[in-house]
Ligand SMILES: Nc1ncnc2c1ncn2[C@@H]1O[C@H](COP(=O)(O)OP(=O)(O)O)[C@@H](O)[C@H]1O
């Protein structure tokens with residue numbers, strides 16, 4: 036497929052936790068470029084730095100060194116270049132966590148709509164868009180239900196809807212299909228890809244799920260904090 | 266989308282229970298304020314009843330309420346002739362226990378001269394005392410009814426009328442009798458009773474003496490001139506109404522007032538700590554959700570609003586429940602519970618301040634939480 040704009044540009048990013056004896060080098064000089072429309076998988080053994088890299092791209096974690104450019108905007112270069120990282124996340128980044136992290140006091144629909152509310156969308160418009168997304172992900176019939184009553188798969192699809200609600204161009208997912216069965220996992224990945232293409236977004240997914248490897252444009256392997264391209 | 270309300274509705278039962286608990290605490294606080302006010306206003310009832318301008322009492326005493334005072338009964342004539350005095354009346358006060366309807370009533374017997382200052386201002390039921398002997402007007406709290414009789418000392422008194430809110434600073438309901446009857450009653454009390462009364466410091470029991478003379482001034486008359494004139498009489502002293510009221514508050518009810526005041530202080534502190542704890546805990550339980558909110562891009566103001574709004578809703582509900590409860594039970598208290606709108610508003614202010622302060626604690630914790638903590642499962 037024709038590749039679009041560069042949405043993620045990570046150059047020479049390193050991250051270590053602790054100092055001296057306890058120092059852990061989670062990432063060492065990682066370079067990664069992801070373009071609009073790309074769906075890539077981040078693979079690697081446990082402790083190889085996948086989550087760390089995802090959190091750095093998501094502006095949840097500051098790198099120890101290096102440079103991060105998101106959607107053409109430099110956001111980190113030795114230090115954060117933007118103060119309102121949360122606004123940046125709201126506008127540009129959709130997160131799907133391994134634990135679905137839905138707000139327990141909101142219904143499925145409200146969990147999706149809250150992002151749009153925060154983005155300043157009119158309440159009714161937000162509700163309609165939330166409903167559309169849930170329908171799209173085949174959980175529309177559970178719109179009025181609170182997360183506690185959703186199955187793992189339903190909750191994860193609601194979380195995906197929330198991540199996609201504000202049409203972010205960067206979608207980050209940490210094992211999004213872990214709670215889904217094989218067929219459903221493939222279906223969800225297909226849906227995400229479809230939305231990504233429609234919205235000219237990119238998707239970076241951490242996964243161990245070999246059943247869905249064929250759904251990615253690129254597989255990126257991390258080992259001991261370094262990219263080990265296959 | 267109001268997150269605070271949604272979260273409250275999500276855990277409604279628990280929130281309501283918390284509000285109710287807080288409401289009960291507020292009921293106690295309001296009851297304490299009301300009892301405190303009631304104590305002060307009851308204490309002043311006896312001083313305010315005669316609507317006096319000046320009290321003439323025994324020299325060197327703070328009579329007749331704070332200390333025993335005894336002056337010759339004919340002092341009234343002298344006071345009535347003093348400059349600026351429109352009316353004067355002699356009064357005396359004594360505590361009497363009287364058997365009535367199978368139980369013992371503790372009564373505060375006020376002797377006054379009908380037609381002169383010292384009697385009740387307003388008769389609520391029946392009539393005032395006529396010229397005759399052995400009539401009395403009773404406070405409604407005595408339980409006496411017009412037409413009944415009650416034995417005081419050696420004589421039976423007929424209840425001819427009722428008044429409201431007449432009592433001494435200890436809360437014993439008052440009965441009004443003529444000064445002549447009161448003085449007779451005083452000398453009639455058997456020696457044992459006299460000793461008891463003396464030990465209580467209620468009245469000194471000299472014959473043909475009264476406790477005080479109440480003076481009302483002519484319009485525009487100079488109170489200072491009168492008090493100065495009174496003081497020329499070596500055995501007399503004069504107190505203005507204001508002085509008398511202050512004296513009573515300072516000397517007679519001061520300890521009770523401080524006692525309740527201190528208790529109220531402790532109660533308010535306890536409430537503050539409880540409110541702070543509830544709100545802090547409420548926030549702490551939500552830290553992970555707050556981290557999630559940060560993760561999806563919620564600005565600080567959304568998070569602050571969530572915490573502060575819940576704190577204020579909690580405080581306001583607790584306050585309202587407390588107010589409702591105290592208003593519905595206050596009349597069952599043995600002593601008067603007086604709640605001024607001002608007190609209630611001040612309490613609202615205090616609660617609001619405590620809520621804001623304790624939500625500040627929660628907000629601090631919420632601001633510090635790292636959005637990444639939402640990622641751990
Ligand atoms: N907050 C942290 N503090 C200390 N060490 C951390 C922290 N987060 C991750 N690490 C360490 O960094 C390394 C990479 O972790 P992570 O990115 O979570 O790996 P993965 O997601 O691939 O399992 C691991 O050795 C982990 O122990």
Ligand SMILES: [Mg+2]
Pocket residue numbers: 085086087
């Ligand atoms: Mg991980």
